[in-house]
Amino acid sequence: MKKRKRRLTKHEALKLETERALLEQIRRHLALPMEKRTHFLRKRIGFQASCL
């Protein structure tokens, strides 16, 4: 009898989706020349906080 494929749990599905999004983001960055990969600096706000 053919074994049924188990459905992914919500946690597993989220993990896969996170991984896929990360790889996509890296590939998007790599598609640009190095001098254009410059949107990484966080602006300091006060003593502790920062934002992009």
Add this chain to the structure above:
Amino acid sequence: MDAHPILSTIARVLHEEGLEAVLVGNAAAALHGAPVTTVDFDFLYRKTPANLRKLKAVAKALDATLLRPCYPASDLFRLMRDQDLLQLDFMGRIDGVRSIVGLRNRASRVNLGDHELLVASLVDIIRSKRAAGRPRDKAVLEILEKALHEKTQAPPHKA
């Protein structure tokens, strides 16, 4: 926030003052395509009396203050600019890197306007973060390794 204007200013000032420094840390990793962020720029340089004089000149040109926040535990020099809280850290040594010569030879030259900036290779950045072993370094290691893997798989970018 786009770091291009700041990076091109840093590249120009380093060039004008003749200070050779290699960008390391998360800023360098981001230039290699890793999706990481940072609030400062870390540089490795050769700590010599002449370079310390140049560092003072760099601080003056950037309208920044030169500090030694971890003295005497560390030989870190920090340039801070009050108006926009720009922070540049200059280190004489970093974990996992034996010499600046090897690091410089493996580094990439990034063209930012009229001047180039030396950016440490992603392999060196990963090695340094692994050797440092701080929780904040360990937190980004997986992302950097994925970026390195994708970089070695992807064809080189055509300028």
